[in-house]
Amino acid sequence: MIPTHYFLILSAILFTIGVCGVLTRRNGITIFMSIELMVNAVNLTFLAYARQFHQLHGMIFVFFVMAIAAAEAAVGLAIFISLFHHRETIDVDEANLMHW
Amino acid sequence: MAFDTTDIVLSLLKIAIVVGALLQVTPIMVWVERRGSALIQDRVGPNRIGPFGLIQSFADALKFVLKEDFTPGGANKWLFTIAPLFGLLPALTTIAVVPWGRPFLIPDAILYGNVSTIGWALALLLLFLGIIVIFSTVRVSSRGGASKLNIGVGWLLGAALVLGGLGVIAALAGLRGIGGALHIPGGNRIFEPIVADLNVGILLVFALASMGVYGVTMAGWSSNNKYSLFGGIRASAQMISYELSLTLAAVSALLVAGSLRLTDVVAKQTGYFVLFDTVKLPAWNCFSPAMWIAFVVFVVAAFAETNRLPFDFAEAEAELVAGYHTEYSSMKFALFFMSEYIAMATMSALIVTLFLGGWDIPWYNEPPTFFGFLLSALAFVAKVTFMLFVFVWVRWTIPRLKYDILMKAGWKVFLPLAIVNLVIVALFIAKGWI
Amino acid sequence: MLEFIIFFVFAAIAVIFALAVILHRNPVVGALSLVGSFFALAVMYVLLEAPFLAVLQIIVYAGAIMVLFLFVIMLLNLQHVREEHTRPVQQFLGYTGSALFGIAIVYYLAKYAAMQLPNGPFNADARAVGVELFQAYIFPFEMVSILLLAAIVGALLLSGRLPAKTRAAETEVAP
Numbered sequence: 109m110i111p112t113h114y115f116l117i118l119s120a121i122l123f124t125i126g127v128c129g130v131l132t133r134r135n136g137i138t139i140f141m142s143i144e145l146m147v148n149a150v151n152l153t154f155l156a157y158a159r160q161f162h163q164l165h166g167m168i169f170v171f172f173v174m175a176i177a178a179a180e181a182a183v184g185l186a187i188f189i190s191l192f193h194h195r196e197t198i199d200v201d202e203a204n205l206m207h208w
Numbered sequence: 209m210a211f212d213t214t215d216i217v218l219s220l221l222k223i224a225i226v227v228g229a230l231l232q233v234t235p236i237m238v239w240v241e242r243r244g245s246a247l248i249q250d251r252v253g254p255n256r257i258g259p260f261g262l263i264q265s266f267a268d269a270l271k272f273v274l275k276e277d278f279t280p281g282g283a284n285k286w287l288f289t290i291a292p293l294f295g296l297l298p299a300l301t302t303i304a305v306v307p308w309g310r311p312f313l314i315p316d317a318i319l320y321g322n323v324s325t326i327g328w329a330l331a332l333l334l335l336f337l338g339i340i341v342i343f344s345t346v347r348v349s350s351r352g353g354a355s356k357l358n359i360g361v362g363w364l365l366g367a368a369l370v371l372g373g374l375g376v377i378a379a380l381a382g383l384r385g386i387g388g389a390l391h392i393p394g395g396n397r398i399f400e401p402i403v404a405d406l407n408v409g410i411l412l413v414f415a416l417a418s419m420g421v422y423g424v425t426m427a428g429w430s431s432n433n434k435y436s437l438f439g440g441i442r443a444s445a446q447m448i449s450y451e452l453s454l455t456l457a458a459v460s461a462l463l464v465a466g467s468l469r470l471t472d473v474v475a476k477q478t479g480y481f482v483l484f485d486t487v488k489l490p491a492w493n494c495f496s497p498a499m500w501i502a503f504v505v506f507v508v509a510a511f512a513e514t515n516r517l518p519f520d521f522a523e524a525e526a527e528l529v530a531g532y533h534t535e536y537s538s539m540k541f542a543l544f545f546m547s548e549y550i551a552m553a554t555m556s557a558l559i560v561t562l563f564l565g566g567w568d569i570p571w572y573n574e575p576p577t578f579f580g581f582l583l584s585a586l587a588f589v590a591k592v593t594f595m596l597f598v599f600v601w602v603r604w605t606i607p608r609l610k611y612d613i614l615m616k617a618g619w620k621v622f623l624p625l626a627i628v629n630l631v632i633v634a635l636f637i638a639k640g641w642i
Numbered sequence: 643m644l645e646f647i648i649f650f651v652f653a654a655i656a657v658i659f660a661l662a663v664i665l666h667r668n669p670v671v672g673a674l675s676l677v678g679s680f681f682a683l684a685v686m687y688v689l690l691e692a693p694f695l696a697v698l699q700i701i702v703y704a705g706a707i708m709v710l711f712l713f714v715i716m717l718l719n720l721q722h723v724r725e726e727h728t729r730p731v732q733q734f735l736g737y738t739g740s741a742l743f744g745i746a747i748v749y750y751l752a753k754y755a756a757m758q759l760p761n762g763p764f765n766a767d768a769r770a771v772g773v774e775l776f777q778a779y780i781f782p783f784e785m786v787s788i789l790l791l792a793a794i795v796g797a798l799l800l801s802g803r804l805p806a807k808t809r810a811a812e813t814e815v816a817p
Contacts, residue, residue, distance in 0.1 A: 110649050110689060113755040117748055118653045118686070122660055122679075124744030129664030131736030134725045137669045137715055141676050144707070145660055148683055151699075152690075159690045160757060162764050164774045170695055171775065174702045175786045179793030181707045185714045186800035192718050193802070199725070284721075287670070407767050411697040418705025422677070425709070429716045441717075448709065468768055 115156035122149035136188050136198045140181070147177050214393055222403050226303055233553040233596075234546045235265030241600050248604045256355070259344055263361055269542070277538035280432055287430035292536070292543035294423030298416040299550035305409040306557045307471050309401035309567050309585035312576045317391045320384045322578060331376040338369030401567075401581065402471060409469045410462060413558060414455050417513060420551070421447050424515075424522060427544070431535040439534070442611060443515055443522030449618040450512035450519075453505050456626035460502035460633045461493050461562040464642055474566030492565035498636040501629040503563045505622050510555040512618065514548060517603040521611050556595035557588075564591050649689055656682035670721045673711045680704040694768045 122145060129142030151170045158166025192198055239254075239262060246253025254261035279288055315322065345362030406412055421444045428440015465473040479491040493499045512519040536544060560566060567584035574580030636642045659682065662675035680703045687696035715721065727733070775783055 109759050110645055111759060112757050113751055114649065114653075115686065115690065116751050116755050118656070120747040120751055121657055121744065124740055124747065125657070125660045125664060127743065128737060128740035131740055132733050133664060135669055135720075137711065137720060138664065138672055141663055141669075141672055141711065144703075145663060145676065145679070148680065148703070152683060152686060155687055155690045155692050155695065158692070158766075159764060160760060162760050162762070164766060164770060167692055167695055167766060167771055168774055168779050170692075171698070171771070172779075172782060172786060174698060175790065178702055178707055179790050181710055182793050182797045183800065185710055186797040189714060189718065189801050198718070198720055201729075284670075406693065408693050408697050411694070411701065411768075415697045415700035415705060418701060418709070421705070421709050422712070425712060425716070441713075444709070444713075448706075 112156050112160045115152060119149045119152040119156065122146075122152070134199050134201055136191070136200050139200060140184055140188070144177065144181070147173060212393070214397070218399065219403070222401065226308070226403055227300065230300060230303060230550050230553060234549045235269070237549045237552070237596065237600075238265045238268060240597070241603075244597070244600045245604045248601070257357065257361075259341070259348075259358070259362060272538055272542040272545075275538040277540065280535045282432040283535065284430040284432075287426045288535075289540070291423050291427035291430060292540050292547065294419060294426065295544055295547040296550070297423070298420040299547045299554050302413045302416050303554050303557060304403040305406055305412050305470055306554075306561050307400075307402040307405075307474055307566060308557075308588045309581045310574050310576065310583075311398050311400045312578055312581040314392060314397050314399050314578075316396055320380070323383065324380065325579065326582065327376055327380045331373045331380070334369050334373030334376065338366050338371075338373060341369060342366035399581070400471075401585065405469065405471055407467075407469060409471075410458060410473075410562075411468060414451070414458075417454075418448075418451060420513075423547075427536070433535055436534045439522050446512055446519060446521060446611075446614060446618070447515075449615060450509040450622070453618065453622040453626045454509035454513060456623070456630060457502040457506040457509060458558075458562055460499050460626075460629050463630070463633050463637060464493065464496075464499070470561050470566075474561060474568065477565045478568045488571065490565060490568065490570035492563065492568070492570075494563045494565075496642065498633045498642060499563065499629065501625050501632070505626045505629065506563065507559060508622060510559060511599070511602065512614075514551045514555055514599075516548075516552065516599055518606045518608050519614060520608065521614065552596060552599050553592065556592045556599065559595055560588065560591040564595070645689060648685065652682045652685040655679075656686070667724065668721050669715050670712070673708055673715060676711075677704045677708045680708070691764045692766050694766065694771055 126142045126144075126146035126149060129145065130139050133139055133142070151173055154166040154170050154173070158164065158170075188198060191203060195202060242264065243253040243261065254264045257263045257267050279285055341362060345359060345366055348362065349359045404412075424443045424447065425440050428436045428438075428443070431437070461473055462468060465476040467473070477490070477492050480488040481491050481495065482488055489495050494503050511517075515522045567588040569583060569587045572583075574584050633642075656679045659675040659679035663672045663679070666672055666675070680699060684696040684699045684704075687693075687699060
C-alpha cells in the first residue's frame with residue numbers, strides 16, 4: 109500500500125502547477141485549464157484522505173465536485189465564447205472594460 | 209493478491225485470443241459487407257480473387273499498404289497522425305470486460321481424454337475443408353477461365369488446411385504417446401474467459417467509448433479541409449448525443465442484474481421464464497417485456513455510436529466526399545476503416561452480452577468443463593455474427609435521413625424512451641415481477 | 643513493489659502533462675496534455691481503491707469536459723494565438739511566487755503529513771457510493787441536478803444561440 113502523504117505531495121505539486129498557470133498565462137482557455145488542474149489536485153487529496161480514514165464522504169464530495177466542475181466548464185466556456193465574439197481576442201488582459 | 213506465472217500465461221493467452229479474434233473481424237466483415245450488399249441489391253459482388261471472392265480482403269490490405277501515405281499541406285501533422293489511434297482505442301480495449309464463454313475448471317493434468325474429442329473434431333474439420341478447396345480448385349483449373357492467381361491461391365489454401373489437419377492428428381498422437389499427462393502447476397483453477405473482470409465493468413466501456421469522439425474531432429479538424437471539419441463536427445456531436453441514450457439503455461439491463469459486472473449480467477440471463485406453466489423461454493433480457501424499449505434504444509444508439517447507416521453522416525458519401533477521413537490515405541485510412549469494423553464487432557458483443565444472453569445456450573445447461581466452455585464460446589460467436597449481419601443488413605436496407613432529424617431523434621425521442629424504460633424496470637423490480 | 647512502480651510512473655506522467663499544459667503556447671496541445679494528465683490521475687484513483695471514481699473521472703473529465711474545451715478551441719481557431727510579452731515583471735513574480743508556494747507546501751507535507759496506514763479492506767465500489775449518495779446526501783444530489791439545469795440554461799443564453807433569434811453577423815468558421 110502506498111502511504112497517503114505520497115498522494116498529498118503529488119496533489120500539492122499539481123496544485124502548484126495549476127496556480128503557476130493561472131498567474132503567468134494570458135490565454136483565457138489556458139487559465140481555465142489550469143483551474144481544472146487545481147480542482148483535480150484537490151479531488152486527489154479528498155480521495156487520499158477518504159482512503160486513509162476509510163470513509164465514503166470524501167468520495168461523495170469528489171462526485172459532487174466533478175458535477176460542479178462540469179457545470180462550471182460549460183458556463184465558463186460560454187462566457188469565453190461571448191467574450192471572443194465581442195472582442196475577437198481571448199487574451200484576458202484585453203478584457204479591461206472597467207479600466208480606463 | 210497472489211498471482212503466479214500460470215495466471216500470467218493464462219491472461220496473455222486470453223488477450224491473444226480476444227485481440228486476435230478482433231483483428232480477424234475486418235477482413236471477414238469486408239467480404240460479408242460486399243457480398244451481403246450484393247445479395248441484397250441483386251447483384252454478384254466480388255468473385256474474381258479467390259473462390260467466392262474470399263481473398264478480396266487481402267487484396268484490399270495490399271492496396272492500402274502500397275499506397276502513398278501523405279499529409280495534406282497546412283494540416284497539423286501531429287494530430288493528423290494520432291487521430292486514427294484514438295479511433296482504434298475504444299474498439300480494441302472495451303472488449304476486455306466482455307465475457308465470451310462459460311468459466312470452467314482447468315484440471316490439474318491435461319489427459320488425452322480431455323482433448324481427444326475436440327482434437328479429432330478439429331482435425332476432421334480441417335481435412336474436410338482442405339479437401340473441398342482442393343476439389344474446387346481442380347474443377348476450376350480444368351474448366352479453364354480462372355486466373356493463375358485464383359488457382360495458385362486455391363492450391364495453397366487447400367494444402368495449408370490439409371497439412372493443418374494432419375498436424376493436429378500428429379499432436380494428438382504425440383500426446384497419447386507421452387503417456388498421458390501435461391501437468392499444470394498450481395492445481396485446479398478456474399479459467400474465466402474474460403480478460404478483465406472489473407467490478408465497474410461496463411463503466412469502462414462507456415469511459416473508453418467517449419474517447420472515440422477525440423479521434424473523429426481531431427481527424428476532421430486537423431485535415432485543413434472544410435468537408436472534413438463539417439464531417440468531424442457532425443460525427444462528434446452525434447456520438448456525444450447518442451452516448452447518453454446508450455448509457456441509460458444499458459443501465460436497465462444492469463438494474464436487473466444488480467451489479468456493474470458483465471459476468472453477473474450474463475449469469476442472470478441463464479435461467480428461464482416459465483410461461484403458462486409449460487413453455488420455458490430462456491431468460492434473456494430481450495425477451496423480458498420490461499426491457500424491450502431499452503433493447504431497441506441500445507441497438508439504435510449502437511448504430512449511431514459506430515457511425516453506421518442510417519447514422520453515417522460522418523461519411524455521407526453523397527454529401528461530404530468522405531467526411532472526416534477525406535484527406536486520409538494508405539495505412540491511416542486503413543486504421544479508420546479497421547476501427548469502424550472492430551467497433552461494430554465490440555458493440556455487437558455488448559448487445560449480445562446485455563440483451564441476447566451472452567454465452568448462454570438456450571435450453572441446455574453446459575457442464576463446467578472445457579467442452580461446455582467451447583460450446584458456450586461458439587454460441588457467443590454465433591450471436592455476435594448474427595448481430596454483425598444485422599448491422600450489414602440494416603445498412604443496405606434503411607435510407608439515410610437528414611442530420612437534424614437524427615439529432616432531434618437522439619435528444620427528443622431516444623433519451624426520453626431510455627429514461628421511461630428505466631422507470632419501468634425500477635417498477636418491475638420493486639413489485640418483484642423480475 | 644509493483645504498486646510503487648505504477649505510482650511513480652503515472653505520477654511522473656501526470657506532472658509532465660500538467661507542465662505541458664501551462665508551458666506550451668498552443669492551447670490544443672495543452673488540452674490534449676490535460677486529457678493525458680486526467681488519465682494518469684484516474685490511475686491514481688484506482689491505486690486509492692476508488693475504481694468507480696476513476697472511471698467516472700474518465701467519463702466526465704476526459705470524455706466530456708475536455709471535449710467541450712477542444713470544441714471551443716477548434717471552432718474559435720485559437721491555436722494560432724500568440725501571447726505578447728508585455729508584462730515580464732508580473733510573469734516573473736508569478737513563477738517565483740508559485741514556486742515558493744509549491745516548495746513550502748511540499749516540504750511541510752513531507753515532514754509532517756506521514757500517517758499510519760489503515761488496515762482492512764475498503765469497500766468503495768458503486769453500490770456503496772450509491773447507497774451513501776441516496777441516503778445521507780440525497781438533498782445535495784437533487785440540488786446538483788437543479789444546478790446542472792441552471793448551467794445548461796446559462797450556457798445557452800450566454801452563447802446567444804436561442805432558436806427564435808436570427809443572427810445578423812455570424813463568425814465564419816475558417817479552418
